[in-house]
Amino acid sequence: MTITQLKYALAIAEHQNFTKAAESCFVTQPTLSTQIQKLEDELDIIIFDRGKKPIELTDVGRKIVFQARNIVNEAERIQDIVDQQKGFIGGEFRLGIIPTVMPTLLPMFLKNFIKKYPKVKLKIEELTTEEILTRINEGHLDAAIAATPLENENIKERVLYYEPFVAYIPDNHRLKDKKAIEVSDLDIEDMLLLEDGHCFRDGVINLCKTFKNQAEESFQLESGSIETLIKLSNEGLGMTLLPYLHTLDFREKLSHNLRHFKEPSPAREVSIIYHKSELKMQIIDAMHNVISGIIRGAIVFSNVEIISPLPK
Amino acid sequence: MTITQLKYALAIAEHQNFTKAAESCFVTQPTLSTQIQKLEDELDIIIFDRGKKPIELTDVGRKIVFQARNIVNEAERIQDIVDQQKGFIGGEFRLGIIPTVMPTLLPMFLKNFIKKYPKVKLKIEELTTEEILTRINEGHLDAAIAATPLENENIKERVLYYEPFVAYIPDNHRLKDKKAIEVSDLDIEDMLLLEDGHCFRDGVINLCKTFKNQAEESFQLESGSIETLIKLSNEGLGMTLLPYLHTLDFREKLSHNLRHFKEPSPAREVSIIYHKSELKMQIIDAMHNVISGIIRGAIVFSNVEIISPLPK
DNA sequence: TCACTTTGATAACAAAAACATATAGTTTTT
């Protein structure tokens, strides 16, 4: 049994296809076939059920692949130890970011980060929280930026900042003349929401439920982006809530529609999250430092109440 | 980096000597030299300081070897998973037993166990608790039988039985006429103890301290075996405490010197202990079942008070 | 200090393993 064989098994389990798995490992398909056969021979057990199409794991196969993931992870930490020793902050670093954080946070820290750590090859993907969790667990992401707490036992969280919700009230709205909004003012009936899958949507729903246990699924309109939400709101279709950082570059025309909450303002907790194995922890530390340094200048609220990003 | 290379590194770290490590791996010394060089080249870091004699680990080397231990352990679990799947209870199983349990418990269960699980190649060693903990952590023991609780975060415990302390009172002793002993009767001044390193000794000392916070290091006599302890006691040198199982095969002549404690009788907790990685768990389960089945017939006490086996 | 031993490194070579190309044998799609 070699680490290489285990990596091959992982790739096949993932792609459910020898040929594609071979590509992802940068070897030819017969190499995988023979190496997996050798592994199966040595253990004297069948890992993959080639009868099914696409290929499936046997019951033992599933356990073995799970354990193989552990072994490969632990093996990668050897390089990590060496990097740490050398004070080397570099190599590939795959970062996921949720859609409602991506457009505001990324421009703020990216330039600083790549300047300070030029040896890190950043690969950034916009992903929903759910996709992020899967990929971190499967080892396809090194870390991610998401709303927390997530209560996932395999994943650790390190808070970056607390981002207050800000209300966007169109001109014709019943709350137009209020200077400061309260949570009890909110009514999910005239609230514009992001479409399903966005945790910011779930946060808003949780917030609305704080005071009123409203009927679900009666939402009027849903959109895929916050920019659209604002436009829909301007059309008089209802109010909406925005993450604070989104409101920073509003022109006067728009910003006179903004209303902050009375303190303690509801807020989402935004964290850098990573697998509990703490692989590439130096880079995660570095990124945490850069981001929280930058945010310290941008968000000054102190008295906030954290709203859970989880549905239901 | 291969699992084999990591195993070689572990062997060298352990033996502090390439030649001996090579033997333990069943390869020649040049093989180790070149493989370790390859590993060091690949990681571009020095693991072993060949300047020192005997050879020493560098600082990074220590971390790498620690991680290598994890990886090798996790890798061995693959075979474990396969064994579990096949319901196979077999292979080498290295068991440590503390001296004060060995002579009484081993004869009781060994025959049964090898009859029931003939494919397990048992390697049993008599070791002190301290030696056991080191060896389990270094992966040289699969499990051990020892007095617990040990409060060691790397080691899990599964209780086998509670074994009461029994007093052995020689004819001329002040407590001779008492039918049932109480803890408050005990005085460490006239108590014969096992020599240092035995946890049973520490248990007795802890017990004596329950009521009197006596001066330490004023013990009269110490011995390496319980049999000698009894003989010394018969010479009028003091009383002593014995583990219950040791008293079962006493002839009448000896057993009239025995005094049980008033309930709740002080007792030691005897457990099968193993590394938290739960390697070879099927065999540990099997052994636990055999032993506790046999003990159920031999120890009938229910109301006991557990005495810690740890010094101080 | 001078043999002598111990121990790790190196060279040369043999054996084994890993991988590629080419191709055959299945199953699935169309």
Added chain:
DNA sequence: AAAAACTATATGTTTTTGTTATCAAAGTGA
């Protein structure tokens, strides 16, 4: 039924791993 998509197998090449023989350096002891 033909084509396409996949995996297995045969064969040869390259790479890796291991062995034996030998060397160099450090430590040991008379």
